[in-house]
Amino acid sequence: MAHQHQQKHEHQHSGLHSPISEKVLHALVHNHFGDHVVVKQFGLLQGGLFNTTYRIQLEHTPITDIILRLAPEHVQHLPNINSGESAQSDPLFSFERTMMAAEPVIYKHYCKAGIPAPEVLFCDDSGLHVPRTYMFMTFIPSVQLDHSSIGAVDKEQLYTQLGTYTAAMHRIEGSSFGWPQADGSIRGSKHWSEVLMAIAEETSRKAAQIGYMPGVGEEITAVFEQHKTLFDQIKQPVLVHNDLWAANVLVHGEPGKMSIAAVIDGDRSMFADREYEAILNTDSATFHTGYGCLLDPSPDGQARRLAYRLLSSYFNAYVHQHQVDQPEDGQIFEERTMALLLQWKQLGLR
Template identity: 30%
Template sequence: MSHRGTRSTPELAGAAALVSRHLGTGARVTDMERLTGGTFNDVYRLTLEGAEQSAAVLKISPPPSVPLMTYERDLLRTEAGFYAHGSTVEGVPLPRVLGTDFDRKSADGDRLLMTHLDGRDWHTARSTIPACERDRLRCDLGRIIGELHHVQGVGFGYPQHGTPGTGSPWRTVFLAMLSDVLHDARTYNARLPFDEDRLLRTIDQKAWLLDDVTVPTLVHFDLWDGNVLVAEREGRLEISGIIDAERAFWGDPLADLVSPALFGDISDDEAFLAGYCSARGRGFRLGDHDLGRVAMYRIYLALIVLVEGTPRGYDPDERAPLTDRATADLFAALDRLHRTVPQATGEA
């Protein structure tokens, strides 16, 4: 999902200067390979000599002229922050930030240099993963995400939007996030397959569910199979990396139960939930209200998918298989939200 005709093309010299600045004057870039499959930034694999690492990954954000959704501002800064916070948890396989260039003086976008993780993304490797291994890996993924959710912050919201630390409750922040996406739809004339007023009425009627969330937690929010790496180690497959944390925010940890079951219901993934609940500890389990909140976050992700293609200039017909699935999941999540049991004292 690239921004067509807007990608910057960094020269080898620019990458070499960044590597030299952060990895030492003896570090050299001997090869620079553009990686495919990214949805927002340019991504390159750098082959290195004279550095502790033999390879690194360089990400470059789109130039300022590219039209963005509201939440997409400064995403590489969000990603770098996610890895810094996530690195405090042992056993979570994240890239390590090697260096950043966010002053936009030497390039027309932000640049993030990080370690290269071995493995293939789960989406690509799916057909090669034996059925007997899948449940073990799903359990491991759930455990890793559950461990990551022990990282807590000081305020809710996107890191680059100034909301963390302001003291606003999660209900206020999340409803503003959702409102921003709908505003983006109007700004870019994105066609949405539902009545906006009806959607907002349903969300408002169930907004009391969000009041259960009082502690800001580090949320990745893009944990679909393409952002999970697997590699063979000592004769068996292991999860070797969690990558592309551009959509991260401080919020309800249950928001991370959406993309692992992309356009589906995480309740159907027993292996993932077994690992996740064990990592959360103290007899953690998902109740009706929890699944109601997950439904809200499914709606939010579906809205992003339905809107983002318009400012990025995608062909609607080519994108239809994806947007059709997002639409179906949005309505399924709305139905699930409708069925959430009200509070004993009535919905507020």
């Protein structure tokens, strides 16, 4: 009966960020930590638009302060990167369906490279206990890098440290371009252009289904179709976080002695061109000091970075307008996309 209750409860929420019932939360805790464990208290954490996150205090177990994160609901059908299929009713992108299950693999890469990462206690994508991928992690006492309590001097030093960790991440090599999977494989292609085209095509298909930004998706897809050789100059895939900004960096310590506690939310990570990492566009001099590697100054390098910004902006426009219901941000990304598309056309590449 408990399983039926979970299913029923889950389907009462159609949004991506869907809470679970107290009964389901207790069942998940007892399933992984044992029936003797007591849930002392729990609370839904704010801020996430995609995953649903709880902080839970436990008794009668060695680890008493934990995080539970749940991905959006499972669907039966997963489109293939190269098939041209599209799950029309599925609000998520194909890579988003497997990304939480791959997170433990990504954090193992981080730890091996000396990058502080969250500790994953359990990750379950079986759908047996609740029709969603979910994970338990240890809670990290910390604040986010954009917290108002962090002084300017500390912030500069933390950005230098973040640059150093980002460089270490970009030295983690993959056997192909694309998305890490739970079994350690990579879903993608040996050709960087094909992975970029897959993102552009899937975004374009989803936008076309709802009549959003008509014709723009086709123009952006053509950028990657017509300039394959530009992108395929990149031969070595490396791990990029793909969502690296201040809110996904946890810091701790006293003023004057602060350090990065963990780089979090690595579930959107990809094996890609290192310059696909959007934080490399930052004007933070201290970040670049820590990163210690110049961006490709050639016309080809500049063109690739412009194309990456264009694709990212288009993807974010769709996501904010139609996936997470943030129309004001969606409008900003929509305008940015059109400006970047014009900038690309002005390059006059043949």
